[in-house]
Amino acid sequence: MQILxxxxxxxxxxxxxxxxFPLSQVTAGSPAPRQPVAWQLDPVHxxxxxxxxxxxxxxxxxxxxxxxxxxxxxxxGSNPPKLKxxxxxxxxxxxxxxxxxxxxxxxxxxxxxxxAMTFVSSAGEKIDExxxxxxxxxxxxxxxxxxxxxxxxxxxxxxxxxxxxxxxxTLEINRxxxxxxxxxxxxxxxxxxxxxLEADERKAE
Amino acid sequence: MLAELxxxxxxxxxxxxxxxxxxxxxxxxxxxxxLGGLVVPIATLIGFxxxxxxxxxxxxxxxxxxxxxxxxxxxxxxxxxPQGATQYVAPxxxxxxxxxxxxxxxxxxxxxxxxxxSVAASVRLWILASACSLGRLxxxxxxxxxxxxxxxxxxxxxxxxxxxxxxxxxxxxxxxxAPQALSPEGSGAMLLGVVLPTLAWCGFSYxxxxxxxxxxxxxxxxxxxxxxxFDPRPPLTGRDRLPWLSGLxxxxxxxxxxxxxxxxxxxxxxxxxxxxxxxx
Numbered sequence: 363m364q365i366l367x368x369x370x371x372x373x374x375x376x377x378x379x380x381x382x383f384p385l386s387q388v389t390a391g392s393p394a395p396r397q398p399v400a401w402q403l404d405p406v407h408x409x410x411x412x413x414x415x416x417x418x419x420x421x422x423x424x425x426x427x428x429x430x431x432x433x434x435x436x437x438x439g440s441n442p443p444k445l446k447x448x449x450x451x452x453x454x455x456x457x458x459x460x461x462x463x464x465x466x467x468x469x470x471x472x473x474x475x476x477x478a479m480t481f482v483s484s485a486g487e488k489i490d491e492x493x494x495x496x497x498x499x500x501x502x503x504x505x506x507x508x509x510x511x512x513x514x515x516x517x518x519x520x521x522x523x524x525x526x527x528x529x530x531x532t533l534e535i536n537r538x539x540x541x542x543x544x545x546x547x548x549x550x551x552x553x554x555x556x557x558x559l560e561a562d563e564r565k566a567e
Numbered sequence: 568m569l570a571e572l573x574x575x576x577x578x579x580x581x582x583x584x585x586x587x588x589x590x591x592x593x594x595x596x597x598x599x600x601x602l603g604g605l606v607v608p609i610a611t612l613i614g615f616x617x618x619x620x621x622x623x624x625x626x627x628x629x630x631x632x633x634x635x636x637x638x639x640x641x642x643x644x645x646x647x648x649p650q651g652a653t654q655y656v657a658p659x660x661x662x663x664x665x666x667x668x669x670x671x672x673x674x675x676x677x678x679x680x681x682x683x684x685s686v687a688a689s690v691r692l693w694i695l696a697s698a699c700s701l702g703r704l705x706x707x708x709x710x711x712x713x714x715x716x717x718x719x720x721x722x723x724x725x726x727x728x729x730x731x732x733x734x735x736x737x738x739x740x741x742x743x744x745a746p747q748a749l750s751p752e753g754s755g756a757m758l759l760g761v762v763l764p765t766l767a768w769c770g771f772s773y774x775x776x777x778x779x780x781x782x783x784x785x786x787x788x789x790x791x792x793x794x795x796x797f798d799p800r801p802p803l804t805g806r807d808r809l810p811w812l813s814g815l816x817x818x819x820x821x822x823x824x825x826x827x828x829x830x831x832x833x834x835x836x837x838x839x840x841x842x843x844x845x846x847x
Binding site (some may be wrong): 460462463464465466467468469470472473474475503504505540541543544 | 621622623624626627628672673717723724725726727773775835838
């Protein structure tokens with residue numbers, strides 16, 4: 363009888379523990395899941411900044427406000443994040459409406475023919491726990507070039523509405539490579555891009 | 568930058584005029600369209616070089632110089648037709664050419680039809696205008712129209728279109744100096760009929776500025792007003808029968824009308840710029 367009760371106890375107790383403490387709570391603090399998590403970019407908290415030298419003097423900054431896309435991220439860091447980012451060129455914001463219109467013109471971003479700039483990562487190299495050098499295709503004004511993008515995982519947080527993830531991507535490009543060759547000499551060739559991304563975890567359908 | 572653009576603006580006009588002057592007066596009508604069709608695309612190439620902005624790939628607006636070159640070539644062939652046939656064949660052929668190839672951004676099939684029709688109407692008008700008021704007036708009217716289109720393109724940040732419009736203005740200026748090139752059966756009149764509406768449609772389709780469609784249309788159609796105002800019943804001799812005072816009043820009216828229509832552009836261009844490069 364004693365043997366029987368100890369067998370029943372040993373079979374029931376783990377089951378009871380599992381019922382009382384769901385797996386998600388039990389696994390808190392344990393290594394992150396290896397399954398990649400899909401995230402949807404939050405356009406309100408994502409943006410693109412560009413910096414270019416003006417008249418061989420000051421550095422001019424402009425911003426693109428409409429940034430959308432997706433991120434697939436392995437939280438255990440086993441694989442580089444996969445970024446698919448789209449930036450609507452008509453959302454350019456230089457602080458001057460007139461300059462915005464000029465930069466949307468055919469010799470600059472050619473906004474009427476190419477509505478968006480895109481970046482799609484294809485591979486990456488891990489630098490440390492929060493930094494990767496991502497390789498991918500950057501398309502600006504209809505011209506696609508392979509670029510290296512330094513990507514930093516700035517954090518995984520969130521609130522009552524769900525989890526959020528943040529990345530900051532920086533890269534430097536030569537605008538001539540993308541066919542934007544107007545006003546060479548007056549406007550610098552090198553353009554630094556800083557893209558701040560914040561994404562919401564995609565809920566399972 | 569504007570100073571650098573003076574060469575692509577004036578060089579085609581000077582080359583056009585120089586070639587016309589080399590030709591005999593009776594040969595000018597035959598060759599003016601072809602010459603114009605060649606020098607305007609050359610203005611595009613020079614403009615690219617001066618802007619340091621050689622295109623990396625084909626853009627929809629590059630159809631513009633291609634259409635103009637094609638129209639130049641077509642008009643050189645069309646002048647070989649008998650004059651009676653040219654009056655109708657030329658507008659239809661050139662309208663079809665522009666409508667078929669003139670697919671600028673945001674233009675659908677209906678817009679292309681409209682472009683084709685506007686070019687056909689414009690070519691017909693220029694042939695009629697050349698027949699009615701043979702003389703420098705036709706060139707002046709085209710010059711005013713091209714000059715008005717240039718700042719609109721510049722305000723929209725479309726520098727190359729500005730160069731093209733300004734180049735077309737210098738070519739029209741050359742036509743003022745060599746008016747024989749604009750005889751009714753001449754290819755120069757046909758080319759002008761293609762240039763103005765096509766420039767305006769291309770500018771309108773790329774425009775991010777405040778210029779509404781009617782402003783582009785009015786500028787391209789301005790020569791109609793100029794010709795009607797100036798020469799309602801033109802004599803066949805080409806000499807103005809109106810007294811000089813009446814002509815002056817009409818001229819002032821045209822300038823006032825032009826100023827009123829260009830008001831939004833002038834206001835935008837006169838707005839304080841952040842540097843010596845204008846809006847750049």
